[in-house]
Amino acid sequence: MNKSKPSSPEITVLLIRHAHSTMAGRFCGHSDPPLSDTGQKQLCQIAEHLERWPIAKVYTSDLKRAHATAAAIAARRSVPLVVRAGLREINFGEWEGLSWEEIEATASAAATSWLNHYPRRAAPGGQSLKQYRLQVEAELGAILKELDQDRIAIVTHAGFIRAALVNILNIAEGSMHRVEIDYGGVTVLHYTQQSWRVEGINLCSLPSPPA
Numbered sequence: 001m002n003k004s005k006p007s008s009p010e011i012t013v014l015l016i017r018h019a020h021s022t023m024a025g026r027f028c029g030h031s032d033p034p035l036s037d038t039g040q041k042q043l044c045q046i047a048e049h050l051e052r053w054p055i056a057k058v059y060t061s062d063l064k065r066a067h068a069t070a071a072a073i074a075a076r077r078s079v080p081l082v083v084r085a086g087l088r089e090i091n092f093g094e095w096e097g098l099s100w101e102e103i104e105a106t107a108s109a110a111a112t113s114w115l116n117h118y119p120r121r122a123a124p125g126g127q128s129l130k131q132y133r134l135q136v137e138a139e140l141g142a143i144l145k146e147l148d149q150d151r152i153a154i155v156t157h158a159g160f161i162r163a164a165l166v167n168i169l170n171i172a173e174g175s176m177h178r179v180e181i182d183y184g185g186v187t188v189l190h191y192t193q194q195s196w197r198v199e200g201i202n203l204c205s206l207p208s209p210p211a
Contacts, residue, residue, distance in 0.1 A: 010192040011144065014053060014153040015161045016073075019043055019206075020183045021065040026099050029092040029126065029159070034064045039183070042206055043072040046184040049204035053188075055079060056149035061087035061156050069184075070155035086139035089157035090132045093125025119173045129163070129173055136163040144191060161187050168196045182206060 019039035023031055035043075046069060055077055060070030062085045074081040095103055104111045107124075114121050122128040127135075143154070158181040165187070166176050181187075182205030190197040 009150050010190050011147060012053070012151045013140075013189040013191060014050070014055065015164060015187040015189065016046070016050070016069070016153055016155045017158050017161060017181050017183055017185050018061075018066040018069040018155055019046060023097065026097055027092040027095040027103075027123070029089040029096055030063070031096045032063050032065075035068050039065065039068075042184055043069060045206060046204075047073050047076040049184065049186065050153065053153075054151050055153045057082065057147075057152045059084055059087065059143060059152060059154045061085070061089070061160075063088055063157075066155045066157065070153075073153060073155065084139065084143070086135060086142070087154060087156045087160060090129070090159045090163075091127045092123045093127075095123040095126065119176065132159070133163050133167055136160055137167050140164065161185075164189075165198070165201065168198060180205075 018035075019042040020036050021028065021033045021039055022036045023033040024036065050073060055073070057080050058070050058074040058077075059082045060066050062083050066087070067083065070081055098106075100111075110124055114123065119129045122131075143152075161181050162176045162179050165171060165179060166173060168189070171179070180202055182202055185202040185205035187201045188199040188203065190199060
């Protein structure tokens with residue numbers, strides 16, 4: 001009698017947006033600001049919110065705002081922390097560090113063209129969404145291949161989480177900005193037998209900091 005192969009174990013992936021940074025409200029992709037005072041105060045609350053989920057390992061973007069958030073989570077659990085540059089936010093090129101008002105004032109033609117072609121056109125010198133989606137897909141695939149645990153947290157950025165959801169759920173690219181990803185928000189994914197399942201989006205998010 002042939003024995004059936006055991007089914008692939010389900011992997012739980014928590015995608016977590018970092019805490020509030022000093023560049024909030026600006027185009028902040030590969031820019032590397034630290035956490036703001038508000039963000040520092042959020043760290044304990046984010047770690048507490050995650051207590052409901054077992055976590056064996058924490059992955060993080062190498063940018064300061066994500067790394068600081070991930071370090072607080074890993075320290076509370078005494079679990080390994082793995083840094084991966086592929087978990088970064090999309091690169092906004094020449095618009096890094098600018099507000100939308102500043103872009104409209106200094107590059108109105110480029111701003112109008114970007115809006116008219118959203119999301120197909122990249123910021124000047126930056127990544128296109130198509131390029132970024134491929135990066136996100138490749139990065140998640142690489143992490144899955146190296147896993148020796150079945151419950152992990154990934155501290156990353158709003159754009160990365162939105163791109164992952166677009167890839168998994170086949171959301172129209174033009175609608176991805178409608179998916180709110182708050183600071184400290186947790187998106188819960190399950191992966192088994194080459195298929196993703198979404199359990200929840202933007203869970204345990206923190207109150208928006210005052211403007």
